[in-house]
Amino acid sequence: MGFKKKDILDMESLSVDEIKYILNMTDKMKEISGRSIKKVPTLRGKTVVLFFYEPSTRTRTSFDIAAKRLSADSISLSGSSSSIVKGETLVDTAKNIEAMNADVIVLRHSCAGAASMLAQRLKVSVINAGDGMHAHPTQALLDIMTVVEKKGRIDGLKIAIIGDIAHSRVARSDCVGFTKMGANVVVAGPPTMIPRGIEVIGASVAKNIDEAIKDADVIMALRLQTERQGSFLFSTLREYSKAFGITKKRFESAKEDVFIMHPGPVNRGLEIAPEVADSLHSVILDQVENGVAVRMALLLLTAGGVWNVDSD
Numbered sequence: 001m002g003f004k005k006k007d008i009l010d011m012e013s014l015s016v017d018e019i020k021y022i023l024n025m026t027d028k029m030k031e032i033s034g035r036s037i038k039k040v041p042t043l044r045g046k047t048v049v050l051f052f053y054e055p056s057t058r059t060r061t062s063f064d065i066a067a068k069r070l071s072a073d074s075i076s077l078s079g080s081s082s083s084i085v086k087g088e089t090l091v092d093t094a095k096n097i098e099a100m101n102a103d104v105i106v107l108r109h110s111c112a113g114a115a116s117m118l119a120q121r122l123k124v125s126v127i128n129a130g131d132g133m134h135a136h137p138t139q140a141l142l143d144i145m146t147v148v149e150k151k152g153r154i155d156g157l158k159i160a161i162i163g164d165i166a167h168s169r170v171a172r173s174d175c176v177g178f179t180k181m182g183a184n185v186v187v188a189g190p191p192t193m194i195p196r197g198i199e200v201i202g203a204s205v206a207k208n209i210d211e212a213i214k215d216a217d218v219i220m221a222l223r224l225q226t227e228r229q230g231s232f233l234f235s236t237l238r239e240y241s242k243a244f245g246i247t248k249k250r251f252e253s254a255k256e257d258v259f260i261m262h263p264g265p266v267n268r269g270l271e272i273a274p275e276v277a278d279s280l281h282s283v284i285l286d287q288v289e290n291g292v293a294v295r296m297a298l299l300l301l302t303a304g305g306v307w308n309v310d311s312d
Ligand code: CP
Pocket: 055, 056, 057, 058, 059, 060, 130, 139, 263, 264, 265
């Protein structure tokens, strides 16, 4: 199959075949990053605009690196440095970028649905780099890639996602993506941070964190999304860490071959103990490495580049 999608907005709108197609392309892109000269001419003459209304280290940098490795021109725009601060709307700003003949807009925004709204209004491709509490599809794709790479498969694995599920776009996209690929996803966290109806997107809710961790092949810890929590949802950070953190003791109760994941940024000693984050079982930096390859694949597929092994 070819890849025909104009936009990458969420995991719900990607079929299993499309996910496999992206992963296959990601493998090819990863090989480029291992070369001494990490650059191919595939997207020469294409323009990628990185429009980030929220802070980001991994997503923004990896999209920038991905564009440059494919020889696209990438331009970064932040909410505070754009004419948004003078009252221009998101749509008007994006239409102006489109008028400059950009090929792809990568958008991170605090409002759920922002990327979908732009995708409907623009001819240019839109990639959602995280919209509010809704979706983070490129993170889900790199997480799927990492699990497949480390475990050799994803079908039938138990994946435990622990922490602030309710406010996490990563949790939502991962639940949808992992279950689409055949994994058994179990979530655990404080009752105030487990969204009602999470089962609809394929996850089951464990009675407690120890039940979620038991027999898990992969444990993913999530950061407390305090910027999206309206009020304190737990008494103290210390209490939260004790009750819901991936402590050394909990890690030692997990399967011998468990892998530890975290989408970042990591708050050491809060949702995950430093010894766990730095253990040989941790694949947190592998996730980051795969993020570049996944984003190269997505830029290539949406910007209409043709992958030619011989010429590249
Ligand atoms: N995982 C993730 O989205 O990290 P950033 O916020 O640093 O991009």
